[in-house]
Structures are given as C-alpha cells and as structure tokens.
Amino acid sequence: MRYAETGFNLEVDLTRGNIERVATDPRDTELYLGGLGTNAKLLWDRVPPEVEPFSPDNLLIFSAGLLCGTPATGCNRTIVSTISPQTLLMAFSMMGGFWAPELKYAGYDKVIFRGKSPDLVYLWIHNDKVELRDASHLRGKGAGETAELIRQELKQPHAQVASIGLAGENRVYFASIEQGRSSASRGGIGAVMGDKGLKAIAVRGTKDVHIARPVEFMELCSEVLKYIKFRNENPIPGVMPILAGLGSPQEMAVHDEKWHTENFMWGNSRLRRKDFWNQDVARTWMETLDKMRTRLISCYNCPMKCGATISAPGVPTYMMKCFSKLTYTMAAMSDLEFGLRIAQRATEYGVDGFSAPQVMAFGLELHEAGILTDQDMAGLPAGNEERFYWLLDKIVRREGIGDVLANGTYWAAQQIGKGADAFAHNNIKKHEQLPLKLSMLNPIYFLMYATGEKINITQIEGQFPQAPFAAREEREAFVEDWIQVPDEKFKQYFLDWEPRGEKSMPFYPTVQMCCDIVDWQEKMHYIDDALGMCAGLSSFPLKPPYHIHNYPKFISAGAGIDMDEAKLTQAAKRYRTLVRAINIRRGMRRKDEKPPENHWKKRFPELEKELLDTYYKFKGWNNDGIPTRESLHELGLDYVSADFVNRGILTDKAEATPPGASTEQ
Amino acid sequence: MGEKKKKTVKTIKVDVDKCNGCRACEMICSAFHSAPKYSGNNPARARIRVIREPLKDVYVPVYAGENAKAECMGRDKYVIDGKEYEECAFCRASCPSRDVFKEPDSGLPLRCDMCESDPTLEKPLCVQWCLVDALTYEEREEDVEEEVKLDDVETGLESLVAKHGLQKVMDTFARMSKKG
Numbered sequence: 001m002r003y004a005e006t007g008f009n010l011e012v013d014l015t016r017g018n019i020e021r022v023a024t025d026p027r028d029t030e031l032y033l034g035g036l037g038t039n040a041k042l043l044w045d046r047v048p049p050e051v052e053p054f055s056p057d058n059l060l061i062f063s064a065g066l067l068c069g070t071p072a073t074g075c076n077r078t079i080v081s082t083i084s085p086q087t088l089l090m091a092f093s094m095m096g097g098f099w100a101p102e103l104k105y106a107g108y109d110k111v112i113f114r115g116k117s118p119d120l121v122y123l124w125i126h127n128d129k130v131e132l133r134d135a136s137h138l139r140g141k142g143a144g145e146t147a148e149l150i151r152q153e154l155k156q157p158h159a160q161v162a163s164i165g166l167a168g169e170n171r172v173y174f175a176s177i178e179q180g181r182s183s184a185s186r187g188g189i190g191a192v193m194g195d196k197g198l199k200a201i202a203v204r205g206t207k208d209v210h211i212a213r214p215v216e217f218m219e220l221c222s223e224v225l226k227y228i229k230f231r232n233e234n235p236i237p238g239v240m241p242i243l244a245g246l247g248s249p250q251e252m253a254v255h256d257e258k259w260h261t262e263n264f265m266w267g268n269s270r271l272r273r274k275d276f277w278n279q280d281v282a283r284t285w286m287e288t289l290d291k292m293r294t295r296l297i298s299c300y301n302c303p304m305k306c307g308a309t310i311s312a313p314g315v316p317t318y319m320m321k322c323f324s325k326l327t328y329t330m331a332a333m334s335d336l337e338f339g340l341r342i343a344q345r346a347t348e349y350g351v352d353g354f355s356a357p358q359v360m361a362f363g364l365e366l367h368e369a370g371i372l373t374d375q376d377m378a379g380l381p382a383g384n385e386e387r388f389y390w391l392l393d394k395i396v397r398r399e400g401i402g403d404v405l406a407n408g409t410y411w412a413a414q415q416i417g418k419g420a421d422a423f424a425h426n427n428i429k430k431h432e433q434l435p436l437k438l439s440m441l442n443p444i445y446f447l448m449y450a451t452g453e454k455i456n457i458t459q460i461e462g463q464f465p466q467a468p469f470a471a472r473e474e475r476e477a478f479v480e481d482w483i484q485v486p487d488e489k490f491k492q493y494f495l496d497w498e499p500r501g502e503k504s505m506p507f508y509p510t511v512q513m514c515c516d517i518v519d520w521q522e523k524m525h526y527i528d529d530a531l532g533m534c535a536g537l538s539s540f541p542l543k544p545p546y547h548i549h550n551y552p553k554f555i556s557a558g559a560g561i562d563m564d565e566a567k568l569t570q571a572a573k574r575y576r577t578l579v580r581a582i583n584i585r586r587g588m589r590r591k592d593e594k595p596p597e598n599h600w601k602k603r604f605p606e607l608e609k610e611l612l613d614t615y616y617k618f619k620g621w622n623n624d625g626i627p628t629r630e631s632l633h634e635l636g637l638d639y640v641s642a643d644f645v646n647r648g649i650l651t652d653k654a655e656a657t658p659p660g661a662s663t664e665q
Numbered sequence: 666m667g668e669k670k671k672k673t674v675k676t677i678k679v680d681v682d683k684c685n686g687c688r689a690c691e692m693i694c695s696a697f698h699s700a701p702k703y704s705g706n707n708p709a710r711a712r713i714r715v716i717r718e719p720l721k722d723v724y725v726p727v728y729a730g731e732n733a734k735a736e737c738m739g740r741d742k743y744v745i746d747g748k749e750y751e752e753c754a755f756c757r758a759s760c761p762s763r764d765v766f767k768e769p770d771s772g773l774p775l776r777c778d779m780c781e782s783d784p785t786l787e788k789p790l791c792v793q794w795c796l797v798d799a800l801t802y803e804e805r806e807e808d809v810e811e812e813v814k815l816d817d818v819e820t821g822l823e824s825l826v827a828k829h830g831l832q833k834v835m836d837t838f839a840r841m842s843k844k845g
Contacts, residue, residue: 069706071696073689098688105707148720180719206709206769211696214703218696229796294722298687303796305685309719317720 004559015115033530034066037575065532069104091187106205117197142348143178163200165350174355181319212560247304268361269435324353331357690791730757732774
C-alpha cells in the first residue's frame with residue numbers, strides 16, 4: 001500500500017485518444033519525492049533536447065505534490081511541468097487552489113499528456129472513469145467561464161477545473177492555466193496546453209488518501225496549526241508589513257501600497273515614481289478596493305486568505321491573488337480601478353499577470369520610439385487605457401502586431417529588429433521579470449537571479465531577511481526564536497550584517513555566506529514544489545511553520561518513507577540538479593545566467609564573477625554551470641553524466657568542459 | 666412525562682461571512698472519522714460540507730443531520746443580503762436529491778456526532794481547524810424534559826407494530842407464548 005501518494009499516474013495520449021492508468025515505482029518517490037522532483041525525472045527520461053515545445057513529443061505534466069490531500073495545512077499545489085515556448089527550457093509553474101487534492105482523491109498523483117488532439121477536447125476524471133470529451137463548444141471561452149460550463153454540463157458542482165482561455169488556445173507565449181483563484185502562469189505553459197488541443201481538465205475524486213503513521217502525522221499538523229496562530233498574532237517587527245506575516249504577500253488585504261508603487265517600476269519597468277503615494281491616492285485606492293473586493297478567500301485546507309473575489313461594476317466577478325493587483329495598473333501608469341478591471345479580462349483570456357502588462361507597455365514604448373509604425377499599430381485607440389485593452393485583445397487573438405507581441409518581449413524584439421531588443425530590457429533567460437530596478441548590487445539576489453531556473457524571483461527567495469536590521473538589539477531579538485535555520489551559522493551571518501560600513505552589501509555577506517544563503521532559500525522552495533506545499537507557509541515568508549527540521553518528519557509519518565534532514569537535503573539537491581541537467585542539455589550555459597543589465601545601477605563585475613565561480617563550485621557545477629561527473633555520481637545521477645558524455649557536454653575526464661560546449665544549440 | 670433537567674447542549678455557531686472556503690473542516694472531519702483515526706482523508710466522507718459558489722460569494726458550512734428517505738418539496742430560494750441561496754444550502758439532511766452526506770462507496774448516510782470520542786475533545790475538530798473563526802463552539806445550558814427511555818424490547822416491538830399493525834403483533838405474540 002502507498003501512503004500520501006496514490007501510486008498511480010494517468011498517461012493520456014492526445015493524438016490517439018488513449019488513456020492509461022500506470023502504477024509508479026515507489027523507489028522514484030524515495031529519490032525524487034514527487035511533484036516537481038518526479039516531473040523532472042519524467043522530462044529527463046522522455047523529452048530529449050531536440051523536442052520543441054510545440055512538438056507532440058513534448059510532455060505536459062500536471063502533478064499533485066507528495067503530501068497534497070493529506071491534512072498538512074496549505075499543501076494543495078499543482079506543479080505543471082513542460083518545455084517552455086518562451087525560454088525553451090523546462091518550465092515548472094505551479095498553482096494553489098483545489099485541483100491537486102481533488103486529483104489525489106480521484107486516485108492519481110499525476111496526469112501526463114503527450115501528443116496533440118486533432119480537435120479541441122477536455123479531460124474529465126471522475127475516480128476510475130476518465131474520458132476525453134469534445135470541447136469545440138468551449139473554443140474561445142474564457143478560462144473561468146469554461147470551468148463553470150464544464151461543471152454545469154457534467155452536473156458536477158464539486159468538480160475542480162483547470163482551463164485555458166483564448167491566449168492558451170492561440171499559443172501566446174505567456175498564456176497561463178487558470179483554476180479558480182489560482183493560476184500556473186510562468187513559462188507559457190498555457191500555450192503548450194493549447195497546442196495540444198486541451199482546453200481543460202476537470203476532476204472529481206471521492207477516494208481516500210492514506211497516511212502511514214496517522215497519530216504522529218496529526219501531531220505534526222497540530223503543531224503547524226499552533227505555530228500559524230502564533231505567527232498570525234506575532235508579526236515580525238522591523239520588516240515591512242507584507243513581509244511580516246505568513247502567506248503570499250497579503251495584497252488583497254492591504255490598502256497601503258506606498259512601498260510597491262514607489263519602489264517598483266511603472267510602464268515597461270521604466271519609471272520609478274518616488275513621490276507617487278499621497279493621501280488622495282491612498283483614499284481613492286482604498287475606496288476602489290473596498291468597493292470591488294467581495295471576500296478574502298483561500299486555497300484548499302489553508303487559513304491564509306491570500307486571494308479575493310473581485311467584482312468591478314459592469315464586469316463579471318473573478319478571483320485574484322497577490323501582485324497582479326498592481327501589475328496592470330503600473331504598466332499602464334493608471335490607477336487601481338483600471339488594474340482591477342482589465343485583470344478580469346486578462347484572467348479570462350488566461351495570461352501571466354507579470355508578463356502580459358509588461359509586453360503591452362513594451363509595445364507602446366516601441367510605437368513611441370517609432371520602431372513600431374502607425375501602420376503596425378493600425379487601429380490603436382487614442383486613450384491610454386483603451387490602448388491596453390486593445391493590445392490585450394490583439395495579443396490573445398494573435399491579430400496584427402498582437403501576433404508578434406504574443407511571443408513575449410524577447411522574441412518580439414528579435415522579430416521586430418530595428419533596435420527593439422534594447423526595449424526588451426527586463427528579461428532573464430528570455431522571460432520577463434518583476435519590474436524592479438535598484439541602485440546597489442545585492443550579492444544574494446545576484447546569485448538567485450542569475451542561477452534561478454524557476455524564472456521567478458519570488459519562487460526562490462525567502463527565509464533570510466531581504467535587508468539587514470539597523471540595530472544589533474533588533475537582530476538579536478530576531479535570531480532568538482529563529483528555529484528554521486538549517487545551521488546556527490545563519491544566525492551569525494545575520495547578526496553581523498550591517499546596513500552600512502564594513503559588514504554591509506555588496507561585500508557582506510561574504511561570497512561564501514551568499515552561497516549558503518542562496519542554497520538554503522532555493523532548497524526550501526524545491527522541497528515545497530515536490531511536496532506540493534505553498535511557499536506562503538514555507539519557503540517564502542520569514543519564520544514559516546514548515547522548515548527543514550519538521551519536513552522529514554512529515555514525509556516519514558505521511559508517506560512512510562524513512563527520511564531525515566540529510567536524506568531530504570540530498571533528494572532536493574538530486575532533482576534540483578536534474579532540472580539543471582535538463583536545461584543544460586537544452587543549451588543553457590553560464591552566459592545565460594545573468595540578471596538584466598540595468599537591474600542595479602552600481603555593478604561590481606569582479607565580485608559578480610567571484611560569486612558565480614564560487615556558487616557553481618559550491619553546487620557541484622563546473623565553471624560553465626554544468627553539473628560535474630563527480631557531483632552527478634554522488635547524487636546517483638550517473639545516467640545524466642553518461643548522457644552528457646554522449647552528447648559531448650562533458651568529457652570522460654572529470655571537470656573538463658570541452659571547447660564549444662557553451663555555444664547555444 | 667419526565668422531569669425537568671439541566672442539560673448541556675453543544676452547538677456550533679456558523680458565521681458565513683467569515684468563511685474563507687478552504688474546506689479544512691471537511692478534510693479534518695473525514696480524517697477524524699476514518700478508521701484507524703486519521704489514517705485516511707477524503708472530504709467526500711465529511712459530515713460537514715461547505716456549500717461554495719465563489720463567484721456568487723456563497724459560502725455555507727453545513728452539518729450533516731438526519732437522513733431523509735425521500736426528496737422534499739423544498740426547492741425554494743432564499744435571498745439574503747442580495748445573495749441568492751438554494752434552500753438545500755442550509756439543509757442538514759442526506760437525501761436522494763444530492764450526493765452530500767453519504768459515504769461515497771456505500772451511499773450510507775453520514776451524520777455529525779460533534780467528534781464524540783473518548784477522551785472527549787475540547788471542541789469538535791472542524792472548529793479547532795477553522796482559524797478564520799467561521800465555526801465557533803458554544804455550549805449552553807438548557808432546561809429539557811427528561812425523556813422516558815424505552816427499553817430495547819419495547820423499541821423493537823414498536824417498530825413491529827408500526828410495520829405490521831398492533832393486532833398482528835398481538836396475535837403472533839399470543840401464538841408464540843402458547844408454543845411455550
């Protein structure tokens with residue numbers, strides 16, 4: 001008997017319409033846990049680097065995390081993995097909501113799609129009954145609309161539906177997969193779903209998920225609940241309010257947006273408006289949010305209320321979370337009312353709330369600069385806000401200039417030429433980033449931005465405070481109950497970290513310390529992504545209820561796998577390395593690992609080189625970012641080095657990188 | 666008739682405005698009632714269900730009560746504070762017209778027992794897991810008339826009488842007593 005996981009995947013061949021239920025190997029769970037970990041293994045085994053994102057051979061994997069469906073609070077994430085049309089690397093966007101636990105209750109850990117359906121279809125999973133159904137009547141429907149229509153036609157009000165909108169159908173490179181209040185948005189995975197002719201997956205499950213050692217597991221869960229209560233009552237002093245508590249940043253709850261509006265960039269990540277926030281703005285925006293926000297809502301089995309139902313007068317109600325609250329507002333240099341209104345349409349179309357607004361602002365910048373002509377933009381309305389609606393419609397339909405912009409800023413700039421690439425200035429690995437432009441290099445963030453393969457900074461940061469505390473007493477108070485640190489040394493790093501002087505950035509934390517900090521932060525996210533835990537209760541906030549010390553116990557008691565900190569750390573390192581291996585095999589190298597050039601004004605090239613050199617070594621990668629044969633061997637990934645040697649990515653001799661290995665494929 | 670007595674009534678106050686729709690109550694209910702305790706999770710077995718229509722802002726946690734063998738007439742609608750609720754949203758019965766409050770495998774009806782167990786829990790688990798306070802536990806003292814309890818034989822006979830009629834039961838009883 002399998003515990004926590006069901007032990008079965010669904011394999012769906014969309015080309016032939018064939019569906020199989022396949023038992024999985026419990027040894028893979030032990031080595032790669034589940035979720036992201038086992039997804040990476042599948043992609044490595046079955047998607048060779050020659051496979052293009054829109055090839056029928058590309059896989060699209062929907063996975064529940066290992067502990068989804070158990071009583072572990074906040075464990076509800078669906079990890080969607082495929083090859084991204086935008087980065088051409090592995091994409092593993094995730095979503096909260098209710099879908100993953102429902103899949104578990106239906107009796108499956110993953111749904112693995114291959115091939116392409118000749119007609120638009122959706123998959124209906126109802127326990128043992130699984131069928132592909134015609135979706136031609138859903139073509140062009142919004143993502144949320146689709147979910148409602150499917151629930152109605154199946155007469156299944158409890159079914160959970162993940163779906164794409166027009167953007168996914170038309171293979172927009174930043175199309176999302178939407179599911180209630182949640183979405184898997186990064187990397188253009190919605191485009192892959194659309195390419196496969198798959199409009200939605202509806203799931204309803206009424207079976208049991210089993211726990212290996214129930215009493216022990218419940219005690220762990222109760223401790224977590226108790227700690228969540230404690231943290232809700234005791235926000236962390238000395239940091240800004242959205243970082244003081246648990247959960248995703250509480251964007252739906254807060255009114256005070258001084259920090260975001262004055263520190264994040266407006267337009268196409270261009271303009272910092274240092275005196276933007278004033279009493280008038282504060283009052284108007286508060287009225288807007290109070291008027292439109294119906295209720296704060298949660299994902300499955302989680303007390304944090306990170307999402308909200310939004311009802312803008314005259315448009316249908318929709319659900320929103322986190323920072324998409326401001327991305328449209330700020331890209332269009334408009335106000336909150338506009339942002340909340342256009343987000344409704346964007347959510348129904350199914351586009352990434354980070355990329356889409358930046359792409360539109362980028363298009364308008366190019367027009368202003370004369371790179372896109374009036375002819376290119378024929379039909380462009382005069383009003384600023386109307387322009388954003390117009391561009392959104394053009395993009396998701398791939399009409400006119402929208403067909404170019406639908407490929408994201410990087411690829412659109414390549415197509416447009418005429419110096420357009422200078423305007424695609426906020427990308428890492430061809431993907432739009434948070435609109436942030438800062439002054440002094442932050443060595444920790446430098447490493448995270450450069451080497452992150454999750455493409456989104458919020459998905460690898462957390463745990464360690466973003467900035468030093470001014471007074472030593474504050475720091476001492478902070479470390480006092482800092483039980484989450486994997487090692488006591490992190491407390492010392494933080495205690496000695498000063499805002500100014502000798503022990504301040506960029507030279508403190510030292511290069512070695514930065515490696516430790518970045519590795520810890522990233523590791524916790526990778527563990528979350530295998531277990532299906534929301535980063536909002538674990539890797540993202542300071543002092544979270546889940547950490548490296550209680551996670552092994554959760555896995556042992558829940559899944560019945562013997563686990564301790566060392567073994568968990570090793571497992572996370574194993575599949576993290578496998579993700580890198582997939583990307584290395586697809587051509588990613590050191591040259592791709594860099595933050596946007598203008599991310600910081602003051603750069604330190606020598607220090608940056610040392611940071612990257614040292615971090616690569618620390619991670620067991622060679623100087624080009626390729627995992628070495630020794631480190632692969634240590635992780636039990638000899639099959640990766642064999643493949644690397646075969647392909648000439650590594651030579652038989654350890655450590656050496658053959659010449660030419662760093663040329664892009 | 667019985668005499669008046671003080672009785673502690675266990676109640677759960679449901680504040681629908683505070684519900685965040687997370688369904689932790691369903692999850693923990695199913696875990697508690699699995700055997701062995703906490704060994705399985707399956708909200709479809711829960712004795713509480715959140716009637717949930719996010720886009721209409723309808724969130725009603727409702728507890729399983731008596732089983733109704735037939736569908737009722739009640740398919741009316743309530744409008745409260747401008748929001749429309751199906752009458753079923755407030756109904757505790759497991760009944761033929763919907764799939765809630767029934768064991769998914771056997772279809773047998775489920776009923777909330779306020780997490781009765783030994784030792785007694787301080788509060789039902791759905792309340793303990795509801796950190797947003799949509800569910801709160803309240804005990805109140807009530808004067809109740811002590812019911813005169815029928816013993817088992819009497820209960821059995823009553824149901825036989827209900828089914829076959831008093832005369833038939835009496836005849837049968839008489840015949841059986843003659844046989845000695």
